[in-house]
Amino acid sequence: MQNTVLRFFLKGLASLPLGLTQLLGGLGGISAYLGSSHFRALFQSNYGHAMSLSGIKPSPLRAAASSGMLFMDSLWIWRNPQKALQLAEIQNWKIVEEAIGKGRGLVMLTPHLGGFEIIPRILAKHFPATILDRPARQEWLNEVIEEQRAYPNMQFVPTNLNGVRKMVKALQEGEAIGILPDQVPSGGDGVWVKFFGRYAYTTPLPARLANRNQTPVILFSAIRKSIGQGWLIKARLLEPFSDDANTAALQMNQAIEKVILEAPLQFIWSYNRYKHPEGALLPPQS
Numbered sequence: 001m002q003n004t005v006l007r008f009f010l011k012g013l014a015s016l017p018l019g020l021t022q023l024l025g026g027l028g029g030i031s032a033y034l035g036s037s038h039f040r041a042l043f044q045s046n047y048g049h050a051m052s053l054s055g056i057k058p059s060p061l062r063a064a065a066s067s068g069m070l071f072m073d074s075l076w077i078w079r080n081p082q083k084a085l086q087l088a089e090i091q092n093w094k095i096v097e098e099a100i101g102k103g104r105g106l107v108m109l110t111p112h113l114g115g116f117e118i119i120p121r122i123l124a125k126h127f128p129a130t131i132l133d134r135p136a137r138q139e140w141l142n143e144v145i146e147e148q149r150a151y152p153n154m155q156f157v158p159t160n161l162n163g164v165r166k167m168v169k170a171l172q173e174g175e176a177i178g179i180l181p182d183q184v185p186s187g188g189d190g191v192w193v194k195f196f197g198r199y200a201y202t203t204p205l206p207a208r209l210a211n212r213n214q215t216p217v218i219l220f221s222a223i224r225k226s227i228g229q230g231w232l233i234k235a236r237l238l239e240p241f242s243d244d245a246n247t248a249a250l251q252m253n254q255a256i257e258k259v260i261l262e263a264p265l266q267f268i269w270s271y272n273r274y275k276h277p278e279g280a281l282l283p284p285q286s
Contacts, residue, residue, distance in 0.1 A: 007143070013072065014079035018087070019228025021076050022069045029068020030061055032270075039270055043067070047269035050196040054261055066265040069224065073115040073231075078149055084118050085125070087230025088222070095235045099216035100127060105171035107210045107217040108178040109238075111256050112268035115222040115231035117149075120178050122233060124153035130170040131178040132205075134159045159186070164205070171215055179206050181252055184272070187279025193250040196257060199283040200274050207241035207248035214240065219255050223263045234259075 013021055032039045043064060051058040077084040100106045108129070110119045123129045133156040149156065155170075157163035167177045184190070185203040192199045210217045217238045222231040238255055241248035260267045276283070 010075055014075040018076055021072045022227050025068040025072030026065035029064045033064035043270050053197045063265045067270050070268055074117045077117040081121050088118050088233050090233045092235040095237050103174050104213050104215045105174050106176040107206050107215050108176055109181045109219045111182045113221050114224040114266040118222050118231055119220045120154055121151055123176050127176055128153050129176045129178055130155045130157055130167055132159055132163055184275055184277055187277040191246050191249050192283040193246055193253055195253045198274055201280055202249040204245040204249045210241055221259045224266055
């Protein structure tokens with residue numbers, strides 16, 4: 001019963017105007033930061049360290065508010081895809097057209113930044129997109145996500161061998177695939193490389209897929225503009241990855257860092273990016 005109420009509540013929030021939804025998300029993020037010691041400790045560790053390393057004065061309450069807005073952006077985009085597309089200002093789209101025009105497919109990397117959920121919908125307007133998706137831990141939340149995420153020309157595949165095979169097939173057919181490169185992979189599926197100066201278990205999958213047939217790799221970002229004004233979408237063509245898994249993963253993380261630092265408040269700092277997944281080797285000694 002409680003989960004049903006939560007589902008209707010989230011759908012109701014997503015039905016509000018974008019600006020109001022974002023403001024409520026901001027309040028939720030601040031409430032989580034002030035009310036949860038676990039959330040606050042993880043947030044301060046990730047955000048504070050990255051800002052200190054980058055020479056940026058931290059603003060934890062603003063970053064926490066933005067983290068709440070990120071969640072609400074996703075809900076709103078799922079619920080209102082056509083309205084969201086109208087609020088997306090796209091830069092460098094020619095890069096995407098040229099990359100997909102080579103006929104070798106496209107590897108799309110999208111970190112958890114701002115309104116990142118709008119990016120696969122933008123691609124799906126122009127060509128099929130196969131997206132690697134890890135289900136949420138809470139079954140009720142996963143049901144909400146699956147129901148709201150569904151969109152024409154988009155296929156979500158699981159983070160297992162079957163999902164990888166479908167992504168390989170999509171690339172062979174000259175289509176786009178999408179990967180969230182800042183998620184911690186399962187033990188045995190990643191490598192330990194630095195991310196903002198600390199070892200983070202990182203997926204080498206994007207490089208492996210791209211290097212099979214010299215497939216172009218584009219790193220996207222969706223930076224939130226003013227409240228209720230939508231998102232600025234940027235596309236960056238990355239240099240080819242190394243054939244060495246560790247070097248390639250480090251190249252990818254460094255590219256992600258640069259994107260995050262363009263809008264450091266808008267990254268999902270509450271995510272436990274530095275956790276040690278079961279089955280993974282121990283990280284190197286710093």
